[in-house]
Amino acid sequence: MDALATAVHTLLEDPDASVEVDVPTPDEAARAVRLFDQGLRSGRGVHRKMAEGALHGAKTLSTDQLQVLSEFVQNSDDTGAAQLRVLLRSDHLLIAHDGAGLRLADVLPLGMPWLSGKTADAESTGRFGIGLSTLRTLTTVWEVHCHPFHVRFSGTDLEPVAPPELPTEISGPEWTVFRIPLAPGKVTAARLHEWFDDWSDASLLFLRHLRSLHVTAGEHSTVLALNWTDMTERQMSIEGVEHEVGVRHARATDGALWRVYTTQVEPHPDWERSHKALGPLVPVSVALPLAHGAHGSVHAGLPVAPLDLAARVHTQFDPVASREGFADSLFNTQLVPVIADLWTAAVRDVLERVDHTAWHLVPLALPSDSAPATLLQDRIRAALLTRARQSLAAELTLPVAEDGPNAPLTEFAVEEDALSAVLDATDVARLGEAPYALPAAVRDSAGRWRDVLADWRAEGAADLR
Structure with missing residues (x-):
């Protein structure tokens, strides 16, 4: 032979x-x-x-x-x-x-x-x-x-x-x-384009190599692509351990900008993937849209399930065989706190250093949140909402004035909405018995900042005056 x-x-x-x-x-x-x-x-x-x-x-x-x-x-x-x-x-x-x-x-x-x-x-x-x-x-x-x-x-x-x-x-x-x-x-050409219409450039955010997808059917073509720029590196705590986190920007063909945080964590001794090898390091990524209106997803490479908040997250989750959802596995559950830690640090980084008005990144409670979180994407959302109300609310610092130093939320006072056009910053700080009034530079025009802070206050997480 x-x-x-x-x-x-x-x-x-x-x-x-x-x-x-x-x-x-x-x-x-x-x-x-x-x-x-x-x-x-x-x-x-x-x-x-x-x-x-x-x-x-x-x-x-x-x-x-x-x-x-x-x-x-x-x-x-x-x-x-x-x-x-x-x-x-x-x-x-x-x-x-x-x-x-x-x-x-x-x-x-x-x-x-x-x-x-x-x-x-x-x-x-x-x-x-x-x-x-x-x-x-x-x-x-x-x-x-x-x-x-x-x-x-x-x-x-x-x-x-x-x-x-x-x-x-x-x-x-x-x-x-x-x-x-x-x-x-x-x-048909119409059916093929319709199928890819459910995708976006952001579908490619967590692929390791693929940078463009071209679909040609009939007289029309669709191109999905991302233009990447390396930005910086950050030290961030994940499960109590400092990790080097790479930060990149991904620009979509429509101009949308995503800030992507990527690191690797050591697996726990009891972590075990389903029918798949587990390497010495597990990749973890979070992508945050720097503008309103982006859809969230949970990825295992490509997006697998929608996430009802402004973030896309990725790690080596176990999908079901059809890749139309995630397995109800212990491993998937064990990865949720890892994602939550990176997300918390990433959102704090954006609000403190990149865009002080990016309150669209912070989740608010939904009626569905009262139901038990059985699907992986629901458990992730519940974990991120809890982290926002606890860790993020407690640790976030914001500038006291344009180009000024940062201070924790406990040092800011906020006026009632009806008094916004009546009181100036000095009055707000004095009446709230706080060193500072929350400056205009950290208030988004849609007013979501007020909803977020009200939610945190109601949960006892942010002691704003």
Whole structure:
């Protein structure tokens, strides 16, 4: 048995095995594909039936017919791609990325359900091996093209195919291209654009490599992208330990600006991810919008669930297999205080040093907050609301005047709303028996500052005069 046949046999026996074999030409790649197919066909019938059943089950795994597009975005980021392009043609969909190319060991995980090559990689997102199996909601046959591999997958079968004619923008050896044949009307241009309308540039905030996503269908194109700028580093306390936190700004294509705080924490001895390796350090990130109106989300790479406040948060949360929500796991619960610590320090940093009027970042109670927090995003929101009322209210300092020193909230007096046009700052400080009146420079024009301080006062968290 030659080296290529030996490597294929090894991977059929153990898909996680490390094989060192060169596949330099399309002919050798085609031979490897045939060997994989022969090996699968000659395997035990029960295993083939299980794989076929899993593929049929993958068709109904997600309630979203186009969920697989999220999988392609996440997978491209895991390969180190900087850009991903989605092009809809009359009878097929092309999805291409410029990340690391296809290796021999990647062929089986691409086509087989519940087979993942990423469970040992703590930094990648994939873990279950079902992502591309959800393609069955669109088609039962699809292809991948990446020199020297040109493979068609059909159910549990695979075969080499001729390379297709590709558009100029995704042709060349640096591109990995997935070609997905479509029945007439299966995916329309309007439907594809509508699906991506639920996304925004901020969806890419916590991806490690991907910087742009281009979607072209019909006469229209959509581009999601972020322009990054390194800002500074801060020392921030997380679980009582000082951490170096990197601070960057991400500018969206519509001009929206996000301030992103990122650090790494050491895992606790009892932390354990679901079906996924846990590295020596766990990444934690919080992104704060520096303008009103941005939507919040809880991310595991890409956004998974909405967060009803002005922040996006990310760490190595355990999602459910369909990535339409989060698992009810101990690990997810253990990560909430870590997120809450970084969020508290980040909001304080913005209010004290960047924008004294950024009160839109501070959550207020909602009617839903009276219900038990059962979903992860609800538990995160409850934790951040508590931190705002306690830690943030107690530790926040604000400037006593423009370019003046900062002072804690206990040294400020605030007038009733009806007296705002009657009393000046001197009167407010004197009547409130405080050193200072809360200056105009820290009051946002929408008046949310008053709602926040009233909430903190009602909770006994801020002793404003």
